[in-house]
Amino acid sequence: MGTKLKIILLLIGILVISACSNDNTQPEEEMDHSTMDQDTMDEHMSHDEVVSLNDSTGENELNIPPMLEPDAGDDNQVEYTVRAQKGKTEIFDGTETATYGYNGSFLGPTLRFKKGDQVKITTINELDEATTFHWHGLEVSADADGGPHEVIKPEEEKVIEFEVTQEASTLWFHPHPEGKTAEQVYNGLAGLFYIEDDNSKSLGLPNEYGKNDIPLIFQDRIFDDKKQLNFSADMNEDGTIGDTLLINGTLNPRLTVNKEKVRLRLLNGSNARNYTFKLNTGDSFDQIATDGGFLNEPVTLKEVTLTPAERAEIIIDFSQLNTDEEIALINEDGAVLLPFEVSDQKNGVASSIPEEMNNFSITEEEMNLPVTKKIELFGMMDQVTLNGKKFDPERIDFTQEQGVTEVWEIYNKPDEMGGMIHPFHIHGTQFKILSRDGKEPPENERGWKDTISIQPDERVKIAIQFKYKGVYMLHCHILEHEDSGMMGQIMVE
Ligand code: C2O
Ligand code: CU
Ligand code: CU
Numbered sequence: 001m002g003t004k005l006k007i008i009l010l011l012i013g014i015l016v017i018s019a020c021s022n023d024n025t026q027p028e029e030e031m032d033h034s035t036m037d038q039d040t041m042d043e044h045m046s047h048d049e050v051v052s053l054n055d056s057t058g059e060n061e062l063n064i065p066p067m068l069e070p071d072a073g074d075d076n077q078v079e080y081t082v083r084a085q086k087g088k089t090e091i092f093d094g095t096e097t098a099t100y101g102y103n104g105s106f107l108g109p110t111l112r113f114k115k116g117d118q119v120k121i122t123t124i125n126e127l128d129e130a131t132t133f134h135w136h137g138l139e140v141s142a143d144a145d146g147g148p149h150e151v152i153k154p155e156e157e158k159v160i161e162f163e164v165t166q167e168a169s170t171l172w173f174h175p176h177p178e179g180k181t182a183e184q185v186y187n188g189l190a191g192l193f194y195i196e197d198d199n200s201k202s203l204g205l206p207n208e209y210g211k212n213d214i215p216l217i218f219q220d221r222i223f224d225d226k227k228q229l230n231f232s233a234d235m236n237e238d239g240t241i242g243d244t245l246l247i248n249g250t251l252n253p254r255l256t257v258n259k260e261k262v263r264l265r266l267l268n269g270s271n272a273r274n275y276t277f278k279l280n281t282g283d284s285f286d287q288i289a290t291d292g293g294f295l296n297e298p299v300t301l302k303e304v305t306l307t308p309a310e311r312a313e314i315i316i317d318f319s320q321l322n323t324d325e326e327i328a329l330i331n332e333d334g335a336v337l338l339p340f341e342v343s344d345q346k347n348g349v350a351s352s353i354p355e356e357m358n359n360f361s362i363t364e365e366e367m368n369l370p371v372t373k374k375i376e377l378f379g380m381m382d383q384v385t386l387n388g389k390k391f392d393p394e395r396i397d398f399t400q401e402q403g404v405t406e407v408w409e410i411y412n413k414p415d416e417m418g419g420m421i422h423p424f425h426i427h428g429t430q431f432k433i434l435s436r437d438g439k440e441p442p443e444n445e446r447g448w449k450d451t452i453s454i455q456p457d458e459r460v461k462i463a464i465q466f467k468y469k470g471v472y473m474l475h476c477h478i479l480e481h482e483d484s485g486m487m488g489q490i491m492v493e
Pocket of ligand 1: 174176309425473
């Protein structure tokens with residue numbers, strides 16, 4: 001933190017000195033940001049100094065999203081209805097905040113599918129504005145994916161059908177209308193969906209929803225003095241970052257757990273904030289899953305970082321911790337995110353963390369494939385681009401053959417001020433990280449991913465294929481960057 005600040009100050013100094021001494025004799029390209037006014041520059045400078053989150057006081061028990069019951073279905077067939085709605089939510093005691101939600105006033109229920117299911121979802125737009133229903137991380141044909149082309153107007157509905165063909169994982173859904181994603185998510189449109197399979201059921205992991213298998217959607221917000229969300233006033237083009245954390249929409253949450261292994265399914269559902277989760281006691285935990293499935297074996301960590309849209313499943317074993325101490329999940333800077341209240345009770349069903357959980361692998365062949373697509377992420381504020389361009393719904397940027405694995409290289413090109421992390425996401429598929437700057441990815445990234453954080457000047461190689469055809473989005477998951485056009489399209493044929 002401290003050194004970063006010093007570097008930024010140094011850079012400001014250099015910029016000021018060079019701007020003064022050169023007296024405009026330098027060629028234009030020396031100052032790439034010459035068109036930006038001072039306000040814009042200041043805002044960007046402040047980006048690295050992200051406002052800290054207020055500590056959770058722990059006064060409210062964490063809200064667990066309801067599990068959505070299917071409308072109909074039998075063994076391998078399920079039907080759901082998901083409505084985008086607006087409503088009012090008592091986030092602060094005694095005050096109603098205007099919010100959006102799915103099948104309710106704020107956030108959404110959790111949906112659960114089994115691998116092999118035939119799923120039919122009736123999506124209904126009850127908002128006053130157009131929206132889409134995007135299934136983030138789901139391997140599905142493009143017409144069911146809910147990208148910006150799948151607009152549903154107010155009072156309209158659309159039925160999507162798909163078969164679940166991927167392995168057990170924690171995925172999520174959110175709107176994706178062109179230019180309006182950030183605002184709609186900010187107002188409350190987001191929910192989780194789980195995929196289970198024979199493997200996930202047989203591993204013996206904690207899996208009692210809301211008891212020892214806990215969904216955690218992390219979102220930071222800014223509330224005005226009337227305790228309302230006011231996106232247009234608070235919006236930051238580099239991503240709207242607030243001082244107030246909501247987990248599953250709960251302000252000042254605490255989680256009561258038994259003295260046992262507890263599985264936390266972490267989703268960074270924020271527009272732009274990155275989190276580095278750790279325990280205040282310095283104890284370690286095990287990461288068991290990435291965005292798209294289980295790791296081969298648990299990875300013991302003291303902290304895990306998630307950029308927007310990334311997920312991690314971790315297990316904290318409260319039976320091994322000294323529960324005389326206060327235990328809390330905290331952020332890198334020490335902000336208390338989620339205090340735990342450890343009850344003495346033991347659950348009837350014991351769970352375990354098996355040594356072997358999956359058979360994820362990267363083949364020799366994949367390692368040796370040449371790079372066939374290059375993606376360059378660049379810029380800041382509303383000047384963000386993907387391969388030098390802004391999103392154009394009429395333009396196809398890439399094509400790939402269905403079922404064929406390619407290697408892509410994604411590069412985060414820094415600017416004079418160093419640049420910033422861009423979380424890069426691809427629709428309709430799960431991919432493998434082959435390397436980060438030529439090196440093997442960390443152990444907890446050796447699993448299926450649909451969103452990856454890319455540091456300034458970092459080059460990441462991935463192996464990727466698409467199971468289905470159609471046009472898919474690839475974009476930065478800082479939602480304001482996505483809305484500003486840091487997004488491209490790939491046609492799978
Ligand atoms: Cu989570 Cu294109 O989105
Ligand atoms: Cu997505
Ligand atoms: Cu970005």
